[in-house]
Amino acid sequence: MAKSRLFRSTLIVSAMTMLSRVLGLVRDVVLxxxxxxxxxxDAFLVAFKIPNFLRRLFAEGAFSQAFVPVLSEYKEKRTLDAVQVxxxxxxGVLSLVLLVLTVAVIALAPFVVSVFAPGFNDDAAKFSAATELLRLTFPYLFFISLTAFLGSxxxxxxxxxxxxxxxVLLNVCMIGGALFAMPLFEAGVIGAPIMALGWAVAISGVLQLAIQLPELYRQKLLxxxxxxxxxxxxxxxLKLMMPAIFGVSVTQINLLLNTVFxxxxIGGSVSWLYAAERLSELPLGLIGVAIGTVILPSLSASRANxxxxxFRLTLDWAARLIVLVGLPASLAMFALSDVLMNALFVRGEFSTHDAAMSGLAxxxxxxxxxxxxxxxIFAPAFFAGQDTKTPVKIGIVxxxxxxxxxxxxxGLFYLANLPLHGGLALAAxxxxxxxxxxxxxxLHTRGIFRFGAHWRRMGAQFAIAAAAMMASLYIALxxxxxxxxxxxxxxxxxxxxMLGAAVYAVVLLxxxxxxxxxKPSWSGQ
Known part of the structure; x- marks a missing residue:
């Protein structure tokens, strides 16, 4: 992949992902x-997290990381007929596995809710709602996993x-469900109001799958x-995927464990953590997910040839962009956490107390x-070389x-008399x-990738600019x-x-x- 194309693809994915994240933020404010x-x-968030967790675990995580390197090798070295087969x-195999899993979870929904949200067992209304919502939303996994497959x-x-x-379609459907469909449920026409969100999730899965089909047809890959x-x-x-299930999606496993805890x-802890996760995913989606998505096919092709x-220059370029955005994003989120929650979420049923608790998270x-x-970006470097054992060992640790x-x-939060959900977020x-x-x-010890000497100067530049940004934010707060x-x-x-971004950019320059x-520094192919 030529460097201009790689950079352009990153911009496209970043723009689309940012649109999705912004609409996702609007969605969460509305909800x-x-x-x-x-x-x-809380019941809906637990029910939605289960198929969403499995989506990231199987479809966007382990499956994608195992499938893309093999597909890239077929594409580089074999005929179109072989790729189509x-x-x-x-x-066929993915659809069968997903169908069996979907039927099993729907049948065992009460047991699944008990495992993933044991705290609901003492609240009959919340447990019943979570069970019904899980049965309604879980088919989303079938459609969104196939969407991720076709997207790969x-x-x-x-x-x-x-x-x-x-x-974007998921967010649009959920916003529509909360604002327009929910009144019908509230009036008793269909069911409990919260069920409007379950139907919105299910419908969005079908729509997301459908929009992939025209481009696949044009590529003769449908x-x-x-x-x-x-x-x-x-x-x-399958051989690559088994260990990758754990390795590439360990972040999601950790976040799901936090949901269990x-x-x-106390009531509200699930929602407070969810609000914090959603805001933290804004910069992650803009750069982290976008670059990780774009570089995997490129890294796989480099390995295959x-x-x-x-390969190393691609990874170095990705790391530069990650640190450029990730360092100030982490610090700015810390400094502005309470302000973000207060400005974006305090309205309707979401109180200032909820904002303070979410801000702590x-x-x-x-x-x-x-x-x-x-x-x-580090995990795809292993999967591009079809090494799934190393990430899984790291994932277990x-x-x-x-x-x-x-x-x-x-324990420390308890001793300090602070809300315990903050300790969960810090653990993540x-x-x-x-x-x-x-x-x-x-990566370093095996000679696959190392931060070169140019990172010493560049790291100091990023650190100085980030420190200046933090100082300006605390002065203005x-x-x-x-x-x-x-x-x-x-x-x-x-x-x-805007102030923080401007100070960061000026000091960096x-x-x-x-x-x-x-800019990518290789010639490309």
């Missing part, structure tokens, strides 16, 4: 305003727009599925943004680290750096009005963000950093 924190909103067989094919052929736009577990490509993907805490220098989670971003951190931080931050640090350690009209508070918040340092 929290309409339903509030705690109660049935591979797609057909993989689609398009991305391998340099078509990034449709896969990146698909998540092939009828056929189940064949004995196909050579299918067996290779939060269900045992033994272009090691291009975001402050604890903010430091992990950079760690989460680095995982998005990270999960245990999260558990240990959870016990330690919850610690686990993210354990994961990212170990991934880099093995007293001017934020805790009370007032929503749009006035949001305008002040935007002003603070003053230290000698230049935009050309962000």
């Amino acid at each position: 929290m305003g309409v339903f509030g924190a705690g109660g049935l909103m 591979l797609i057909s067989r993989v689609c 094919i398009l991305q391998s052929y340099g078509r990034f727009a449709a896969p990146a736009f698909a998540p 092939i009828a599925p056929k189940v064949d577990f004995r196909h050579e490509g299918v067996q290779r993907i 939060a269900s045992l805490m 033994a272009r090691d220098d291009e 975001l402050k604890s989670m903010a430091g992990g943004i950079l760690g989460f971003m680095l995982i998005k 990270s999960v245990f680290a999260n558990m240990i951190f959870s016990v330690i931080f919850i 931050t610690g686990a993210s750096f354990v994961n990212a640090g170990l991934l880099y350690y093995f 007293p001017y934020y009005p805790a009370e007032g009209e929503m749009w006035h508070k949001i305008s002040i918040l935007l002003g603070l963000c 003053a230290t000698g950093f230049r935009p050309r340092q962000l």
